[in-house]
């Protein structure tokens with residue numbers, strides 16, 4: 320049985336680690352807030368560690384799903400001296416390509432592999448074990464981690480060298496930003512028109528306007544529910560990464576920059592932890 324460590328039991332990490340345990344990996348979890356790790360071990364087969372260093376000792380595979388770059392850098396720094404030679408560290412956090420390249424070098428120096436492997440598919444994708452995973456790093460390390468990632472991933476693509484998983488995730492977020500604003504405007508317009516939202520969604524989700532956001536978020540947008548899912552604070556982090564990268568590579572992202580400012584409005588409304596579909600609140604709150 321392969322030994323795996325999972326560091327970070329948030330909205331995403333908690334169910335992802337659960338899938339590893341269900342797929343017969345010998346899992347040790349670590350979470351900064353200990354109570355979440357205790358809850359996890361109450362519900363799953365696996366052990367709990369009180370520090371990241373302790374969690375990764377003897378692990379063949381180390382998974383992280385944390386918040387932002389400084390969080391990943393701090394945890395990576397803590398485990399660098401404790402990971403086994405030959406272990407592969409897989410980072411599922413959405414972070415910057417520059418940090419991914421730096422960590423690839425740092426773990427190579429201590430005889431371990433590093434794969435940047437951000438995910439897409441949201442809370443539901445993690446809970447259903449159906450995430451899309453975009454990997455950057457050495458092919459051999461991706462293949463070592465693939466059987467474990469299959470526990471929670473429906474599509475696992477080795478996109479390119481270190482940092483390319485994160486670059487691919489930036490593309491994912493650029494694509495999503497405009498779609499969520501468009502869907503917000505559509506749902507808002509439907510409500511103002513007095514349309515039956517269920518009937519309208521049933522009709523248009525069978526046509527060219529269909530999207531993951533429409534299937535998974537339009538109804539909760541219409542009923543003003545946002546206490547779940549993918550936090551606005553994290554989306555702003557992702558758009559910051561995409562916009563910074565665009566300044567380097569010369570890509571023009573006018574819509575992404577605009578939607579980033581819209582999300583700043585949602586943060587100012589107190590919605591930092593609301594799901595990203597709360598973009599519609601900018602339209603409805605003036606009513």
Ligand SMILES: NC(=O)c1ccc[n+]([C@@H]2O[C@H](COP(=O)([O-])OP(=O)(O)OC[C@H]3O[C@@H](n4cnc5c(N)ncnc54)[C@H](OP(=O)(O)O)[C@@H]3O)[C@@H](O)[C@H]2O)c1
Pocket residue numbers: 327328329330331332350351352355384385386387389390391393394411412413414438439440441442548549550553554557
């Ligand atoms: N939610 C989604 O739909 C979604 C989808 C795709 C990608 N992502 C990305 O996946 C990552 C995790 O998202 P999430 O929604 O699971 O976030 P979350 O619920 O906020 O969880 C973040 C996790 O990271 C831990 N953490 C944060 N900073 C830390 C630090 N400095 N040291 C140790 N642990 C730290 C938190 O510990 P505590 O419990 O102690 O706070 C928590 O376990 C983010 O990068 C996000 O952008 C999220």
